[in-house]
Amino acid sequence: MTHDAAQPPVIVRHSLGYHVFLWTALVLLGVLGGWILSLIPGWVERLAWFPFQGPLSLIGQITSSWGLVVLLVLGGLVGAFFAFSAYGEILTLEVRDAEVKVIGPGSASAQFARADISSVFADRNELVLLDANSAELLRQANDHEVRRIKSAFETMSYPWTDEDPFADEYKRWVPGMPGLPAGADAYLTERQEALKKDDTESATELRRELAKLGLVVREEKKRQYWRLSKPPTAES
Numbered sequence: 001m002t003h004d005a006a007q008p009p010v011i012v013r014h015s016l017g018y019h020v021f022l023w024t025a026l027v028l029l030g031v032l033g034g035w036i037l038s039l040i041p042g043w044v045e046r047l048a049w050f051p052f053q054g055p056l057s058l059i060g061q062i063t064s065s066w067g068l069v070v071l072l073v074l075g076g077l078v079g080a081f082f083a084f085s086a087y088g089e090i091l092t093l094e095v096r097d098a099e100v101k102v103i104g105p106g107s108a109s110a111q112f113a114r115a116d117i118s119s120v121f122a123d124r125n126e127l128v129l130l131d132a133n134s135a136e137l138l139r140q141a142n143d144h145e146v147r148r149i150k151s152a153f154e155t156m157s158y159p160w161t162d163e164d165p166f167a168d169e170y171k172r173w174v175p176g177m178p179g180l181p182a183g184a185d186a187y188l189t190e191r192q193e194a195l196k197k198d199d200t201e202s203a204t205e206l207r208r209e210l211a212k213l214g215l216v217v218r219e220e221k222k223r224q225y226w227r228l229s230k231p232p233t234a235e236s
Contacts, residue, residue: 009101010152012144013092023083030079034071091142093127095152100129102140112137120153121161122146123218134166135229136216139207170218170225180226181213188217188224195222 091104100117103109112129116137119130127149129137142149153160171177173188180188187210194202203219210217214229 007097009094009096010155011092011094012148012152014090014144023080026083027076027079030075030077030082031072032075033078034073034075035068091140091144093142093144093149093152095156095158097156100158102127102138104140104142110138114158117158119159119161119165121164122149123164128164130165133230134216135211135214139218166216166227169227171227173217173224173226181215184210184213184215184226187213188226191217192222192224195219195224 091102094101094103096114098114100112100114101109102112116131117129118132118134121128123139125141125143127138127140127142131137150160150162171179173192175189176185187206191203191206191210194200194206207217210226211229215226216229217224217226219225
């Protein structure tokens with residue numbers, strides 16, 4: 001199937017209503033949480049057996065006046081923080097005849113030429129693009145429905161697959177296992193620690209370093225699995 005060069009891109013993004021709902025719902029939930037918190041001292045005071053009645057009574061007096069406003073404001077700010085954090089998995093996808101543009105999270109963006117893409121698929125909540133050597137061009141978490149992403153790529157006749165075409169090649173990593181390129185074991189060890197600490201930034205950075213060594217890495221429940229992006233050569 002061929003496409004007219006002037007054909008508009010297929011865009012996958014959230015509507016304005018989604019963003020309004022996200023901020024409104026989470027901020028209101030935060031405010032509600034602040035209000036519920038302000039009621040706790042009063043509830044506990046009715047339980048004569050509960051310790052720390054004195055401090056709780058003082059807290060109750062504070063929250064019955066200006067303190068209530070503080071709790072409501074703090075609750076709203078907490079809700080706003082969670083709304084802002086949600087943008088870590090919000091992205092806009094523009095699928096064009098000649099390239100794919102991924103915008104997000106935040107304002108970060110990347111472009112990939114169609115000629116460089118050999119396979120596209122969804123790995124749980126992550127969009128994955130592979131190159132001709134089966135290395136990952138992109139692995140990006142997002143909260144779009146898979147069917148919407150699949151439709152966008154198939155509409156423009158990109159090589160979409162319903163599952164990872166190299167899924168059978170992954171091996172679970174254990175320290176010191178054979179078959180890894182020089183230096184990879186140290187990176188994987190460091191990355192395992194980052195996963196345990198939920199340090200997403202470090203884990204992503206170490207994934208890039210491993211990719212330079214010819215490794216593709218994925219994880220399940222903080223367990224790492226790896227495969228070679230291309231067959232080892234005599235030089236490696």
